[in-house]
Every structure is written in C-alpha cells, then in structure tokens.
Amino acid sequence: MHSSPPQPFSEPVFVTRPLFPALADYQAALEGIWERRWLTNKGVLHDELETALAAHLRAPHLSLVANGTAGLMLACRALELSGEAITTPLTSPATVNALNWCGLKPVFADVDPVTLTLDPAAVEKAIGPETSAIVGVHLYGRPCDVEALQAIAKRHELRVIYDCAHAFGTEISGRPIAEFGDASVFSFHATKLFNTAEGGAVAARDPDIKRKADLLRTLGIQDETTVALPGINARMNELEAAFGLANLKIVEAERNARAEIAKVYRERLAGIAGLHCLEMPADVRDSQHYFVIRIDNTRCKVSRDQLYERLKAFNIFTRRYFYPLCSEFAFYRELPSSRPENLPHATRAAEEVLCLPFYGALGRDAARRICEALTYLVDRG
Ligand code: T4K
Numbered sequence: 001m002h003s004s005p006p007q008p009f010s011e012p013v014f015v016t017r018p019l020f021p022a023l024a025d026y027q028a029a030l031e032g033i034w035e036r037r038w039l040t041n042k043g044v045l046h047d048e049l050e051t052a053l054a055a056h057l058r059a060p061h062l063s064l065v066a067n068g069t070a071g072l073m074l075a076c077r078a079l080e081l082s083g084e085a086i087t088t089p090l091t092s093p094a095t096v097n098a099l100n101w102c103g104l105k106p107v108f109a110d111v112d113p114v115t116l117t118l119d120p121a122a123v124e125k126a127i128g129p130e131t132s133a134i135v136g137v138h139l140y141g142r143p144c145d146v147e148a149l150q151a152i153a154k155r156h157e158l159r160v161i162y163d164c165a166h167a168f169g170t171e172i173s174g175r176p177i178a179e180f181g182d183a184s185v186f187s188f189h190a191t192k193l194f195n196t197a198e199g200g201a202v203a204a205r206d207p208d209i210k211r212k213a214d215l216l217r218t219l220g221i222q223d224e225t226t227v228a229l230p231g232i233n234a235r236m237n238e239l240e241a242a243f244g245l246a247n248l249k250i251v252e253a254e255r256n257a258r259a260e261i262a263k264v265y266r267e268r269l270a271g272i273a274g275l276h277c278l279e280m281p282a283d284v285r286d287s288q289h290y291f292v293i294r295i296d297n298t299r300c301k302v303s304r305d306q307l308y309e310r311l312k313a314f315n316i317f318t319r320r321y322f323y324p325l326c327s328e329f330a331f332y333r334e335l336p337s338s339r340p341e342n343l344p345h346a347t348r349a350a351e352e353v354l355c356l357p358f359y360g361a362l363g364r365d366a367a368r369r370i371c372e373a374l375t376y377l378v379d380r381g
Contacts, residue, residue, distance in 0.1 A: 006372040009315035013366065017359045018190040018197075019254050021246030029242035038238060041218065045241035049196075052248055057169070057186070059178035059203035061210035064241070065217050068165045068187025068200035070234035072098035075183040075202050076133075077229075078212035079159045083130035088118050089327035089338070090346045091137045094187075095163050096326040099135065107131070108327045108337040112145070113345040116278075116353075120148035126337060127152075133159040138167035138177060140278065140355075141287035146172065146180040161185065164203075168193045169255065171285035178203035183213075188244060193258075193289050194251045196244035199236050257360030258288035261367045265291055265356060268371035272378055274300025278353075290321070291358040297351065301381035304352050307374065314373040316357065323350040 029045065036044070046064060054062040065071045072095060076085075085099050089108045096106045109122040118136045134153055136144035144162065153160045162180060164170070165187035170177040178184040188199035202213045212229065215222060220231030236244075266277050274296040280286045295304040302310070308318055325346055327338035340347045357370060 006314065006369060006376055008313060009366070009369070011315065013316050013357045013362070013370070015317060015319040015355050015357055016191050017361055018195050019193070019247050019250065019360070021243065021250060025246040025249070026243060029246060030239075033238050033242060040235055040237040042235075043238040043241065045238050045245060046236055049236075049241040049244045049248070050201075052245065053201060054203075056248060057178050057201075057203060058176035059184070059201075060205045061207050062178075062201050062203045063210050063213040063217060064236045065200045065202060065213070066234040066236055067189060067198050068163075068185055069094040069098050070217070070232065071185040071187070071200040071202045072135075072161070072163065073102055073232070074213045074216045074234060075161050075185050075209075076102040076104060077216050078202070078204075078209045079133065079161065079182055081132045081159060083132045084128065085133040085135050086118075086123050086126045086131060087135040088137050088139070088346065089325040089343055090116060090139060090322050090349055091163065091326060092165065092322060093326060093329070094165070095135060095137055096332065100331075104132075105130070106326075106332065106335070106337075108332075108335065108343060108346075110343045111139075111346045111349065113348075115142050115145070115281075116140070116345075116349050117142055117144040118149065119345070120145050120152055123149065124152050127156050127158070131156070131158060133161060135161045135163065136181070137163040137165075138170060140290045140292050141166045141170050141284075142278070142280065143167065143170060143172050143177060143180075143284060150180070165189075165192065165200075166289040167287050168251075168289070169285065170287045173283045179205070182206070183209055193255065193287055194244070194247060196236065196240040196247070199240050199244060254360045255288045258291075258358060259286070260364055261358060261360070261362055262286075262288065262291055264364050264367040265293075265371065268368060269293065269374065272300070272375065274298075275374075275378065288358075291356045293354050293356060294349070294352040295354060301378050304354055307377055308354060310377050311373060316370055316373060318357070319355045320350075320353060321355050323353070325350045
C-alpha cells in the first residue's frame with residue numbers, strides 16, 4: 001500500500017527564477033539613463049557596477065562583459081592561449097565552446113568523484129606538448145582543487161582560467177574565489193544567483209589582463225584612430241548595469257533565503273536510500289547557486305531520469321545539469337580524450353545529478369512539498 005500522491009503545484013515550478021530588484025529601484029535608475037541619453041560604451045552605471053562588483057567579489061581587477069561565454073573567450077585571448085586547453089566535460093557548453101571559438105583544442109580530463117571538479121591527477125596526465133592552459137569550473141559553486149591545479153600549472157608553465165559562473169561570492173577559507181588562477185570568469189545570466197539579465201565579468205590579479213580584456217570587449221578600440229587588439233563586441237549596456245546595481249543590494253538576502261531552502265531539502269531528503277545531497281566542503285562559503293542531488297541508479301528505487309520525468313506530473317521541472325557531457329556532443333565526440341573510459345567519474349555523475357528548484361522566492365513550504373513529491377515517487381518505485 002502506498003500513501004496517496006501529494007497535490008501537484010498549480011503553477012509550474014522551475015529550477016530557478018531570476019532575482020528581480022524592486023521595480024521602483026530600477027525605475028529610478030532608468031530615469032537617470034533617460035536624462036543622460038547614454039546607453040552603452042562605458043556609461044556611468046557600467047563603471048559604477050564594475051567598481052561595486054570588484055569590491056563585492058574582492059577581485060583585484062575586474063572587467064564587466066556582455067555574458068560569461070564572451071568573458072571566457074576574452075580571458076583566453078587576454079592570456080594569449082594557443083594549442084590545447086585541458087578542461088572538464090561536466091560543464092555548460094559555454095566553457096568548451098568558448099575554447100573552440102578561440103581556436104583552442106579542448107582536452108577533456110575526468111573529475112573527482114566527490115567534488116565533481118577537475119581531478120588534478122587526470123589533468124596532469126592529459127598534459128602534452130601543445131597544452132597552454134587548464135580551464136577549471138567551480139561546478140555548482142564547489143571549488144576546484146585550486147592549490148593542486150596551481151602547482152601543476154607552475155610545474156608545466158601553464159595558465160589557469162576558472163569558470164566561476166556558479167561561484168558568485170564563493171570563498172575558500174575566507175579567500176575570495178577570484179584570487180585563484182590567472183583569470184576568473186563570472187556569468188550574470190538571468191539564471192545565476194546574481195544577474196544583470198545577460199552579463200558577466202573577467203577578474204584577474206594582473207592589471208595587464210584587465211587592460212587587455214577592457215580593450216578586447218570593445219573591438220580593441222583604443223582611441224579614434226588606434227585599434228590595438230582584434231577584439232569583439234562584448235560590452236555590457238546601461239540597462240543591464242542598472243539592473244545589476246539594484247540586484248547587488250539584495251543578492252545577500254537572496255543567498256540567505258536559498259540557504260534556508262537548502263536546509264529544508266537536506267533535512268527532508270536525508271535517509272532516502274540511493275539519494276544524496278551534494279555536500280559543500282566545510283571551509284567553503286557556499287554561493288547557494290544550485291541545489292544538487294545524486295541518484296545512485298543501482299540503489300534507488302527509481303532512476304534519475306524516471307524522477308526527472310515523473311516530477312513533471314507534479315508541475316516540478318528539475319534540470320540535469322550537465323547531461324549529456326560536453327565530450328558527447330557530435331563535434332567533440334571524436335576527440336581522443338572524449339572516450340567514456342577516459343571520463344568514468346564524469347560519465348557517472350552526468351547520469352546521476354539532478355538540480356532541484358532553488359531560488360529565494362520558492363519559499364520553504366514549496367521546498368517541503370517538492371520533498372514530499374520526491375519521497376512519494378521514490379517510495380512508489
Ligand atoms: N559556464 C558555466 C558553468 C555556465 O553554467 C554558464 C551558463 C556559462 C559558463 C555561460 O554563461 P553565460 O554566457 O550564459 O552568461 C541556462 C543559462 O542559459 C546558462 O546561462 C547557464 N549556464 C545554464 C546552466 O543554464 P538553460 O537552458 O537551463 O536556461 P533556461 O532558459 O531553460 O532557464 C532555466 C529556468 O529558469 C527556466 O525553466 C525558467 C527560469 N527562467 C529562465 C529565464 C531565462 C525564468 O524564470 N526567467 C528567465 O528569464 O540555460
């Protein structure tokens with residue numbers, strides 16, 4: 001005998017909803033834009049947000065850009081990478097496609113089975129004569145093994161880029177995430193903890209990287225008659241910067257609201273056989289970007305994919321970030337490093353991870369109802 005099914009939600013519950021500032025706050029900023037009649041190309045709000053974010057993220061040097069993908073491309077260009085870059089297959093297509101757009105050949109290395117970030121030993125094995133960089137992803141806000149990767153980079157004279165799309169405000173033992181690597185790239189897409197609708201940033205310790213990123217984001221134009229670098233248009237405009245300035249005031253409240261929801265999930269999902277919630281290492285400040293569970297398909301009464309499908313009947317739309325692996329895309333599949341035997345932990349993780357709805361406005365009651373639906377589906381098998 002199974003208990004009766006919980007009620008479905010009356011409206012769809014998505015994996016996330018963007019953080020919106022108070023409309024009045026945004027409107028006030030818009031009035032200034034209307035008065036100044038200045039829309040893009042380093043407006044005052046752009047510069048204000050750039051300074052505010054550098055302070056908030058404690059980033060030594062920071063350049064705002066149009067989106068995270070463009071930020072990754074600018075970082076590769078600013079660091080003058082060539083040949084091959086070692087990266088993880090368990091990431092957004094953005095990470096790997098950005099390398100491709102910069103003429104770099106991606107070489108996939110496996111991830112650590114627990115943190116799901118690049119396994120330093122696998123990275124070291126993947127290094128060849130053409131390798132110029134390691135591109136790590138702080139997946140779901142879980143930092144890469146930055147010390148080990150830095151040591152490898154130093155030994156082999158490689159550059160390190162970190163994709164910080166999920167790591168807004170992450171700290172390792174009190175050190176801000178942007179302190180590590182040669183460049184750190186953030187995304188401020190609508191679905192990110194902090195958003196400017198579309199947007200991103202490149203952070204670096206070396207002021208020369210910022211100087212180059214600043215030039216590269218604006219077609220390389222230095223002055224009216226000098227184009228110093230072959231740049232692209234990767235600028236953030238004033239409407240986005242205004243949105244970001246207003247959201248920056250409430251992002252910490254959003255993070256706290258998410259932490260409360262995470263508590264509900266952890267409490268209510270504990271003890272389900274074959275299901276576990278991804279942990280954050282004790283010394284890491286959690287960005288609260290995603291709430292991720294893993295379903296051991298051999299131990300749980302339902303598979304990850306069954307859960308993902310069946311939750312839809314309750315109007316709950318989870319996501320399988322990042323399935324399939326980037327190494328399985330038609331255009332990367334033939335790379336020698338894409339063989340599943342080379343990527344056993346990433347392959348398994350891509351079949352097991354599920355991102356639950358996670359945003360402040362969801363509220364704890366809705367999180368409890370999501371747990372009820374999940375528990376019911378697992379019990380029913
Ligand atoms: N590196 C990593 C590791 C990344 O995850 C990403 C982005 C990047 C780099 C690149 O950064 P950007 O170039 O994007 O700045 C989303 C995002 O489009 C993408 O930015 C993100 N990764 C990726 C993980 O997720 P989808 O396909 O899941 O988005 P979508 O439109 O299905 O949105 C998810 C849910 O959010 C929807 O079901 C409903 C809700 N939603 C979404 C939008 C856009 C809203 O309620 N309102 C909205 O405006 O890709």
